[in-house]
Amino acid sequence: MSRVHDMGGRFGDGPIPIAGTDEPVFETEWHARALAVTLAAGALGKWNIDISRHARECLSPKDYCRFTYYEKWMGGLADLLVDGGVVTREELAGAAPQPAPKELQERKLSASRVATVLAAGGPANRDGAAPKFAIGDKVRTRRIARNVMLDGGHTRLPAYAAGVEGEIILSHGCHVLPDAAAHRLGEQPEPLYTVVFDAGDLWGEPERAGDEVTCDLWQSYLEPVT
Structure with a gap:
């Protein structure tokens, strides 16, 4: 950890709301989509979990403090996609997408593979x-x-x-x-x-x-x- 998100033990940031056991898994539909996009992009093999964590750490302090949990995920992912050459800033801004390289097409995470990939996890031992x-x-x-x-x-x-x-x-x-x-x-x-x-x-x-x-x-x- 480093920078603004290393907040453990600080005072003055207000209480942490604790969700009840009957709360939905995702608060809104786009949160589920954010998780799905993050997992699918990770399957391309352009970064590891530590690189992705650091990408979220590198968000500007202003953005980090105002973003919600999944907005932080999306902010970090956008930087990873550009830095990894998967998409361009222009494409993220709405320009017509270019065909993905064959290497990335072969690594795409199909729906039929999701359960197997999630069950396998990413052991670090x-x-x-x-x-x-x-x-x-x-x-x-x-x-x-x-x-x-x-x-x-x-x-x-x-x-x-x-x-x-x-x-x-x-x-x-x-x-x-x-x-x-x-x-x-x-x-x-x-x-x-x-x-x-x-x-x-x-x-x-x-x-x-x-x-x-x-x-x-x-x-x-x-x-x-x-």
Whole structure:
């Protein structure tokens, strides 16, 4: 995470509305279409999930704050489509579309394949180095939540958890490192852990004493507490 959307722990943004269990899956019909278009475009193979997350992060702060959830998806997708050479800005603005290259036509996600593709998902576990930490180890997160490979780059270390001590409670093996994959620097897989933090250490004043927060964090985000 980076930029304006890394909002965890902030005050003053108002309450978060919680939908009831009887709420529809999609609030409006176009939300379902936005999800479908995003999945279909992703099947073209021009980007990965980390690149798409970073595209949403790179929306201007003004747009990010005023856009709804699926508007953020559409804003990021528009940039991905142009950057990937799938469409032009002119086509997005309403110009007559040009025929898609044969390569993209062959990758189109047909309706008959949707269920199979969604069931398969996109596993990010990989072979790699043995974990440096074990369950029960005390660790401290990197003091500043930033991508150390690229200034302003994507990272999955949230600002509210930076520089805080926690404990390893799960070890997940090696997974693709988002900080690298979001910028086409290769997968560079690293051990991934679930780290538990005392909510008071993160927020100062937790809702209830003893509350905990867990984060899935890559090995390079962590250092041992001695």
